Amino acid sequence: MLRPSASTKFPRHPIPPAGLRTLLALTLLGAALGAHAADYSHRKALLIGVDGMQYERLLEAIDEGTAPNIAGLQLGKSYVGGVIGSQTQAPTNSGPGWATLLTGAWVDRHGVQNNGSSWRSLADSVFKQIKRSDPMRRTASIVSWGTINDNFANDISDGYVDLALKCHDVDQCVADAASQELEHADPDFVFAHFDEPDLAGHSHGFTVPYQDAIQGVDAQVGQVLAALKRRQQQHPSEDWLVIVAPDHGRVMPGGYGHGNQTVSEKTTFIAINKPANAQLTTPVVRSSTDPLDNLYGHASQADITPTILKHLGVPLDMTGHRMDGLPLIGQVGARQLAYSIDPTGAAVTLNWRLTGANADSQLLRVFRNGEPVAVLIGAQRFTDSTLPAGTGDLNYTVVTQQVATSLLVERGQAD
Numbered sequence: 001m002l003r004p005s006a007s008t009k010f011p012r013h014p015i016p017p018a019g020l021r022t023l024l025a026l027t028l029l030g031a032a033l034g035a036h037a038a039d040y041s042h043r044k045a046l047l048i049g050v051d052g053m054q055y056e057r058l059l060e061a062i063d064e065g066t067a068p069n070i071a072g073l074q075l076g077k078s079y080v081g082g083v084i085g086s087q088t089q090a091p092t093n094s095g096p097g098w099a100t101l102l103t104g105a106w107v108d109r110h111g112v113q114n115n116g117s118s119w120r121s122l123a124d125s126v127f128k129q130i131k132r133s134d135p136m137r138r139t140a141s142i143v144s145w146g147t148i149n150d151n152f153a154n155d156i157s158d159g160y161v162d163l164a165l166k167c168h169d170v171d172q173c174v175a176d177a178a179s180q181e182l183e184h185a186d187p188d189f190v191f192a193h194f195d196e197p198d199l200a201g202h203s204h205g206f207t208v209p210y211q212d213a214i215q216g217v218d219a220q221v222g223q224v225l226a227a228l229k230r231r232q233q234q235h236p237s238e239d240w241l242v243i244v245a246p247d248h249g250r251v252m253p254g255g256y257g258h259g260n261q262t263v264s265e266k267t268t269f270i271a272i273n274k275p276a277n278a279q280l281t282t283p284v285v286r287s288s289t290d291p292l293d294n295l296y297g298h299a300s301q302a303d304i305t306p307t308i309l310k311h312l313g314v315p316l317d318m319t320g321h322r323m324d325g326l327p328l329i330g331q332v333g334a335r336q337l338a339y340s341i342d343p344t345g346a347a348v349t350l351n352w353r354l355t356g357a358n359a360d361s362q363l364l365r366v367f368r369n370g371e372p373v374a375v376l377i378g379a380q381r382f383t384d385s386t387l388p389a390g391t392g393d394l395n396y397t398v399v400t401q402q403v404a405t406s407l408l409v410e411r412g413q414a415d
């Protein structure tokens with residue numbers, strides 16, 4: 001290391017005293033070691049989608065011992081379809097649902113308004129974010145309902161999905177192809193989508209065939225997890241995140257349909273093989289008696305892509321961060337980020353919830369369209385009254401404990 005010269009009377013940068021220099025050196029060394037220690041090349045992820053599988057019916061199956069594979073994961077309640085009455089609200093249907101699972105963004109960003117092959121997701125997908133951080137990583141999307149891959153056709157044609165396979169509603173094709181990919185290819189991220197619970201629900205409602213479909217798909221999940229286990233015997237250094245989640249709930253009491261905003265249609269689950277943080281395990285409880293208000297205190301389907309990216313070590317980019325969800329592993333970020341606009345349109349007030357034991361001393365940074373606008377300690381709201389001119393959308397990002405979450409403010413919707 002270059003020693004500061006005694007003859008340097010006016011150094012360009014003030015030279016810190018010796019003790020501080022040592023501290024700085026140690027900090028730099030620590031940062032370098034930290035960067036070296038954080039080798040994410042063996043971090044990989046498997047996301048299994050179980051279309052239209054109702055949380056309460058799954059719990060029944062687990063109680064009856066007919067869903068042993070999903071039962072082997074940590075299970076938490078979640079919600080789908082965004083917040084009612086806000087720009088994040090979407091039909092509790094598969095198109096917007098899977099688009100949110102695969103982007104970490106609500107419908108106001110991904111734009112997949114409903115089911116249909118012509119919609120194209122406009123938000124950065126998990127596939128794109130993984131490949132952009134490391135083009136050598138391999139991704140796969142193996143789907144029973146082909147519309148999902150149509151909605152991500154741009155990602156596929158841009159080369160962000162190395163294996164894109166439609167199984168045309170044949171779930172066994174999904175189980176076989178995902179197992180093949182895991183055991184005989186070298187994937188970093190695999191999305192496998194099963195459809196039978198949704199098909200059975202539409203045909204039979206919450207009856208025996210629906211429970212049979214849960215049991216059947218759980219067995220296929222077991223087939224895929226067995227292939228993963230064989231892979232890990234060959235590659236013991238690999239560290240796999242596994243998540244199982246549906247895209248939407250179903251209407252009570254019959255269970256035939258979905259698409260609207262009832263509690264049971266918005267209620268889903270997330271199953272994970274890693275120790276989950278409070279965002280999944282400890283919902284924010286509101287004093288409200290409105291069950292929807294309390295549902296929003298749980299994790300959401302927007303949290304899945306941030307969780308995968310966190311496990312894979314995809315670095316946070318404040319200028320490009322546009323995901324509404326939070327990681328379900330590691331430190332907990334700012335939860336339930338929401339906003340209001342001043343009636344004059346001159347100010348935006350953001351609010352969120354901090355729930356950690358150190359909430360009062362937590363350092364937060366707020367960014368607007370990637371530019372820093374505030375540094376706060378222990379705050380749970382911030383008013384931005386220095387808005388740029390115009391009516392363009394503003395993307396706010398709140399970062400705390402190295403966890404970021406974003407929110408789109410549509411100024412056109414003021415008042």
Ligand SMILES: [Zn+2]
Pocket residue numbers: 052094198199202258
């Ligand atoms: Zn359906």
